[in-house]
Amino acid sequence: MRLILDIALTHVAGRGRQTLVAVIGVAVGVGFSIAMAALMQGGQDDFVRQLVDTMPHVDVTDEQRSARRQPAEDLFEAVAISGLRPRDDRRGIINPTKAVSWLEEWMPGRLAAVLNVQGVIRYSGREVGAVVIGIEPEKEVKVSPIVEDFESGSFAALAAGGNNVVIGDTMASRLGAGIGDTITAVSSEGLARNFKIVGLFHTGTTARDEGEAYVLLKNAQILSNRPNAINEIRIKLDDPNAAPTIARRVETELGYKAVAWQEANESILEALVVRNVIMYTVVAAIMLVAGFGIFNIVSTITHEKARDIAIMKSLGFSQADMRRLFVIEGLAIGIAGSLLGWALGFAITYALSRVRFEIAATGQEMTRLPIAWSILHYAVATAFALSSAAVAGYLPARRAARVNPVDIIRGAT
């Protein structure tokens, strides 16, 4: 085997410039694949991270997947019931204390129970539709993504008690209100209460900045006239990937709709899969092109070395040896190209990671390209390169192995 390797390397090394071109072909392919994978993966990770950070991992709401059956439908065995006046369910998660303590018992993560109330915020004659969210500040800070987005004040300011509210900066500017001003929140029940603004946040998500107002849970319950009610449990898990399993368990046990973040963003995640498929298709295409370079050189060698093949066969090398020889030549180029490609890929990735740019829209957020460093990218690119090299070497090798030494020895005379 060492012998065949020696001969293979001698053959490849004997064609300096042509070999170099083939090696560079592979290297460029591997290098760009690595850099592209790092960038794509980086972008994806960044995107998913933001997705995971801004949303609860599991969101339990007081809804059901299908409408609850009305008592009349259970009571009478009728084909259809018309003109039914549905019973007015008490909205909200039933027995919230029990549900929350049950969750806290086994669920690996943090949770916060909230009450969302549809309402309108009013200030100096201006009105903005909003969701008034009743929270328990000490729990909310553990699950909320907004914690880090406060421009002034914080959830802690709510904890002090009293009629305080935290709103987004966009809402504040639409209302023309600022810290310390008192706004009026009106619920759909028609109740109104005054709250003093003690905090402003800016998340960058317009729907949030313009449409959310955080108050104490107690105040939200009073505002909506639903004492002790909650209608949403937000869960942050230690391991976001466990969300679907936990969501399923919660839904089976509590009977309420529990949505994992993966389910809520299914279409986005699907798009990411498509993106990856496209990326690997491109990688495969690049490697295919590099493979042609290898095919070309190995093919040339087998033609030029037809006489050597005949000699080696006459010495006692078998067809399998000859096949091995030329496959190794292809692989040698593939390996050399891969190694060079790693260096190139690393260099490009590093260069990309140094690029800084400003997001023009806001002009304030300086950011770097999201780059994911992963040995996997190197492994995948190399796997593609080597399989392409093996195939590119095998095709001419198979033909070379079949060469009949007698034909060539005769031809030489």
Add this chain to the structure above:
Amino acid sequence: MSPLIEARGLTRILHETVPVTLVRDIDLIIDEGEFVAVTGPSGSGKSSLLYLLGLLDQPTEGMLRVRGRDTEPMSERERAETRLATMGFVFQFHFLLPEFTARENVEIPMRKLARLGRDEMQARATDLLSSLGLADHLDKRPDQLSGGQRQRVAVARALANDPPLILADEPTGSLDSRSSEQVFAILDGLVRERGKTVVAVTHDLDMAARMDRRIHLVDGEVSKEE
């Protein structure tokens, strides 16, 4: 003990648009230690017979035994292994691997057979080349050697695995008379001193006359044997 080579009705026909008969119905027994010349006009099938005996080609009909072993059922791999261990080829043209030095060329069959350690191989290659008067040319590549020197390297390579049978196809065909004489003397020495069997295709009748036995081919058939 069975003869080194035993052929019965050996026939090789090329199946092309018009079938070409290379050799027909050859019966032949070659014992160890014989120095055999295969002669005949060009196109008489001398080389074809040699390739058949060397397992480089397969007969269309007939039987061929090497040391009593039937070659018919052998796989391609077994044929290669038999060539490696029991035969050495010397062709009209030296057919050395151009990228390797004289010594490396001689080492290649040994490395392929892998019976010796690397040091032993090197020592053996050096000995073989020195015994053929090439002690000063061990590390030269074929293009740095003269025709006669190359042919001697080829002989050394044929002897690398100490095979009992040397098959030579016009070994002196492309050499001047002095080099021819040298190469012939080496082959002669192999038979006389080392007990090798040499089968040499040649059109040089003087040379053939100095061998033990002559097989004369005409149109692929044995016309005269002495």
